[in-house]
Amino acid sequence: MDAQENAVYERMAKVYDLIYNDDLDTGFYLAEAKNARGPVLEVACGTGRILLRFLTKGIDAEGIDSSGAMLSELRKKAKTLSLEPHIHKADMRRFSLGKRYKLIIVPYRSFLHLKDDDERMSALRSFFDHLQDSGRLILHIYNPSPDDLERGASPSLLESEDLVSDDGRDYHLDWFMGYDRKTSRAHYRISLSFEDRPEDDAVFEMDLYFLRLKDIERLLERCGFRNIRSYNGFGYEKADENSREVVWVAER
Ligand SMILES: C[S@@+](CC[C@H](N)C(=O)[O-])C[C@H]1O[C@@H](n2cnc3c(N)ncnc32)[C@H](O)[C@@H]1O
Structure with a gap:
């Protein structure tokens, strides 16, 4: 790395x-x-x-x-x-x-x-x-669960959350995940969006290696x-x- x-x-x-x-x-x-x-x-x-x-x-x-x-x-x-x-x-x-x-x-x-x-x-x-x-x-x-290991390599929706920040902002999180069996690499995409200011929305991508x-x-x-x-x-x-x-x- x-x-x-x-x-x-x-x-x-x-x-x-x-x-x-x-x-x-x-x-x-x-x-x-x-x-x-x-x-x-x-x-x-x-x-x-x-x-x-x-x-x-x-x-x-x-x-x-x-x-x-x-x-x-x-x-x-x-x-x-x-x-x-x-x-x-x-x-x-x-x-x-x-x-x-x-x-x-x-x-x-x-x-x-x-x-x-x-x-x-x-x-x-x-x-x-x-x-x-x-x-x-x-x-x-x-x-990882058996379902995690069955996922294809391209990320699909894992979980959605509607949340409120400590300072009272409504926001939404979508978690996507794909898994590549050959490399044991789980690829996550996290999409963050805000009710009040969509210009603050952001997407983050990261990898974890399962063991x-x-x-x-x-x-x-x-x-x-x-x-x-x-x-x-x-x-x-x-x-x-x-x-x-x-x-x-x-x-x-
Ligand atoms: C999911 S966060 C966990 C942060 C905190 N421990 C917590 O529980 O909220 C993962 C953290 O690992 C750090 N990190 C990733 N690779 C690292 C490495 N090779 N050496 C040190 N820190 C690393 C990232 O910068 C990030 O802050």
């Missing part, structure tokens, strides 16, 4: 919080971060959906992200909360912060932006090197992680092939 491949986040940064508006995972990460009793690193922290919550609760947390625009949105939000976040522009596939953490989290499927095992191993090794002994890695991925559960386990093992567990969502029930949102927890 070169810098261009995730340029979508440079364009999306200002409206990211309208598109990724879920709150299903924040309680889980907050509890894990409190239990860690040591420094926390959020990999691919984006606009701070989770990191800023940590900081408002007094948790010792830092973030990295490869997108300058996403980090700049995070900084703006931090300022309104009178917070001074420690964030670094860095690529998860290879980074060196000169510090080790008790907990590293990689929320919201960000790991699936990596396109092959070389990239994934390189990222997992960087995570491992940044963990204290017995420190934990938490990796949230999406496990099978046993491939993730194998990669974690190869990178030296132990006590590897996978959960169905954010409630600590064991994951199986029917789980869609899968949370991996592994230790150094």
